[in-house]
Amino acid sequence: MRRTPPANSLAWQEEGRRAAGALKDVAAAVVLGRNAEQAADVAVGIALALCNHRQVVLADLVGELDPLYELAGGDDALGLTDCLRDELPLNDIARRAMAHDTIFVLPAGTPPVATLRTLGHERWPKLVRGFAEAGALLLLVAQLDGDGLDTLVSATQGIVAVDTPPQLIRRFPLVATVDAPAGVVDSTLPMRRPAAKGRRWALAALLSVAIGTGALFWWQAVRHPTAALSASSGAAGRAQGTLGTAPASAPAATVAATAADTIRLGDPVNAADSARSAFFAVEVVAANTVAGANSVLRDGATAVPLPAPTVAPVALGGGTLWYQAVVGAWRTRIGADSLLAALRLRGVVREGEGRVVRRPYALLLEDGVSRQVANAAVAVWLGRGIGAYALEQDDGRVRVFAGAFETPLQAASLAAWVRDAGTTPVMAIRTGRTY
Numbered sequence: 001m002r003r004t005p006p007a008n009s010l011a012w013q014e015e016g017r018r019a020a021g022a023l024k025d026v027a028a029a030v031v032l033g034r035n036a037e038q039a040a041d042v043a044v045g046i047a048l049a050l051c052n053h054r055q056v057v058l059a060d061l062v063g064e065l066d067p068l069y070e071l072a073g074g075d076d077a078l079g080l081t082d083c084l085r086d087e088l089p090l091n092d093i094a095r096r097a098m099a100h101d102t103i104f105v106l107p108a109g110t111p112p113v114a115t116l117r118t119l120g121h122e123r124w125p126k127l128v129r130g131f132a133e134a135g136a137l138l139l140l141v142a143q144l145d146g147d148g149l150d151t152l153v154s155a156t157q158g159i160v161a162v163d164t165p166p167q168l169i170r171r172f173p174l175v176a177t178v179d180a181p182a183g184v185v186d187s188t189l190p191m192r193r194p195a196a197k198g199r200r201w202a203l204a205a206l207l208s209v210a211i212g213t214g215a216l217f218w219w220q221a222v223r224h225p226t227a228a229l230s231a232s233s234g235a236a237g238r239a240q241g242t243l244g245t246a247p248a249s250a251p252a253a254t255v256a257a258t259a260a261d262t263i264r265l266g267d268p269v270n271a272a273d274s275a276r277s278a279f280f281a282v283e284v285v286a287a288n289t290v291a292g293a294n295s296v297l298r299d300g301a302t303a304v305p306l307p308a309p310t311v312a313p314v315a316l317g318g319g320t321l322w323y324q325a326v327v328g329a330w331r332t333r334i335g336a337d338s339l340l341a342a343l344r345l346r347g348v349v350r351e352g353e354g355r356v357v358r359r360p361y362a363l364l365l366e367d368g369v370s371r372q373v374a375n376a377a378v379a380v381w382l383g384r385g386i387g388a389y390a391l392e393q394d395d396g397r398v399r400v401f402a403g404a405f406e407t408p409l410q411a412a413s414l415a416a417w418v419r420d421a422g423t424t425p426v427m428a429i430r431t432g433r434t435y
Contacts, residue, residue: 009067011181012038012162016045019160022176022289023050026157027132029175030140030149033162040067042162042178043139047071051102055136057094059106061152062143063113071097072105079109084121120148124155144168157291170420171385175289177321265408265415265427269364273431278329278391279360280336281308281404284349286324293323296348300327303346304339307434310387312359312403313413321413326359326404329391329430359404363411363418364428366400371435374398384421386414391432399432 023029023046031046033039040060044067047056059080060068072095083093083106090106097103119142131138140156142149144164150171153159158173163180268274284300287293293311300306306327315321330336336356343349365388366377374390377400381388388402402418405411408427415425 008038008181009041012041012178013045013048013067015178015181016042016047017049018045019176019178020046020049022292023137023160024053025295026137026175026291028128028138028140028156029158029160030142030153030156030172031160031162032142032144032149032164032169032172033178034144034164035162036062036141036143037065037067039160039162040065040141042160043141044068044071046139046160047097047103047137048100050137051100055102055104055134057090057104057106057131057136057138059138059140060108061113061119061140061146063108063111065108065141068105068141069107071100071103079107081109081111081113081118083109084118084123090127114143114146116148116151118148119146120151124152128155158289166416167420170417173290173385175291265411265425268361268408268427268429270428270431273429274360276331276394276431277360277429278331278431278433279358279429280330280333281326281328281357281359282336282340282343283355283357283359284325284327284343285354286314286322288320288322290323293325297325297327300343300348303348304342307339308389308391308401310389310401310403312387312405312410314405314410315413324404326357329404329432329434357406359406360429361405361408361411362401362403362428362430363414364399364426365402365418365423366398368397369400371398374400386418386421390435391430392435393432399428401428401430404430 019042031039031043033042040058040062043058047058050056058068058071061080079093082088083090093106093109094104095107097105128138138156139160140152142152146152153172158175159169160176160178161169161172161174162178285293285296287296290311290313297306297309297311301309308329309325309327312324312326313321314324328336328339333356340349340354340356343354344351365381365386366374369377371390371392378388378390381400381402386402388400390398390400392398403411403414411425411427415427418425
């Protein structure tokens with residue numbers, strides 16, 4: 001029996017469709033929510049929106065997620081727990097959606113499901129790499145308190161957060177957020193925990209699995225010969241962290257700002273430095289996901305050295321959070337123009353994209369320290385998912401900043417993350433030069 005009324009289910013699926021654009025370049029993501037079935041509905045909506053362009057595989061890492069089984073038929077199966085335990089290929093458990101040839105469901109398997117043995121399994125990076133090579137998308141529906149969740153997320157490109165308070169997910173890279181649809185009830189139902197069950201599909205259901213598995217094998221063999229929906233496919237790995245933001249194993253930037261999750265900042269502590277502000281910078285891209293901003297910075301760093309790279313989460317019109325990939329800090333425009341031209345010459349930024357901007361404000365993390373201390377501090381903050389960078393001052397000492405903003409108000413979202421990391425956020429004027 002579904003916990004969520006059908007109308008609500010369709011509403012959540014529609015929200016998933018709206019969020020699907022943020023996953024067009026993503027190979028794998030974990031879908032999390034306060035209510036696991038609503039998260040599953042969102043995952044179904046994403047799959048329905050993208051299935052005409054790529055293969056989408058939905059995985060149940062909670063157990064008995066009705067939205068997934070309703071899509072593929074049946075309610076129980078040999079599944080992921082059995083597959084990972086017995087080192088079976090995913091083809092052995094994948095089940096094709098009844099009305100969509102390019103959507104497949106991976107059942108949960110024998111309970112318990114949300115355990116370290118399953119979510120933290122060493123095969124996830126290898127499987128995700130296979131999906132990336134195939135151009136397919138793997139959506140892993142999991143619960144917020146699942147053991148091994150951090151390990152699972154680290155194998156993917158991040159999470160899709162479904163109606164979830166930011167403080168519960170700050171440690172994760174964010175791919176997309178989904179808010180509760182208007183008029184929907186039950187948004188705070190607890191995450192369901194599957195009861196132990198020993199039954200398996202009947203013979204007819206097993207036959208359906210065989211048909212679906214055959215279709216999956218054919219699709220992979222014809223469309224993507226190197227795809228890795230098997231135990232031996234792909235090499236372990238995931239998208240690497242971005243220079244100037246978070247390393248691969250660290251969380252990324254802040255999540256969407258809400259009225260309850262922003263912070264009021266005071267005036268810049270170094271207002272007297274405004275005359276020597278290093279306010280010129282290059283905005284390489286403004287992406288609607290942190291993964292998108294990180295990707296551009298990562299590609300750019302392989303072509304041209306990027307000074308003082310940072311990702312600044314900024315709430316723009318309508319309250320939507322955009323991740324601005326900003327590099328450089330100059331007192332005059334010459335340096336910014338030169339870098340932008342180099343990025344365009346190397347093909348990192350296409351003609352007509354990227355721009356020189358004025359970003360005089362940032363959060364001050366360290367002040368008046370040596371290069372050695374500053375470098376160590378930057379490494380620590382990067383490990384916390386903050387895009388920290390160091391600028392040397394005229395007296396030879398160094399300041400460590402995070403973000404680059406046009407106004408102090410724009411820094412509110414990042415300030416909340418710095419606060420939650422245990423440090424009082426301090427607004428400052430950007431000064432100094434890279435070294």
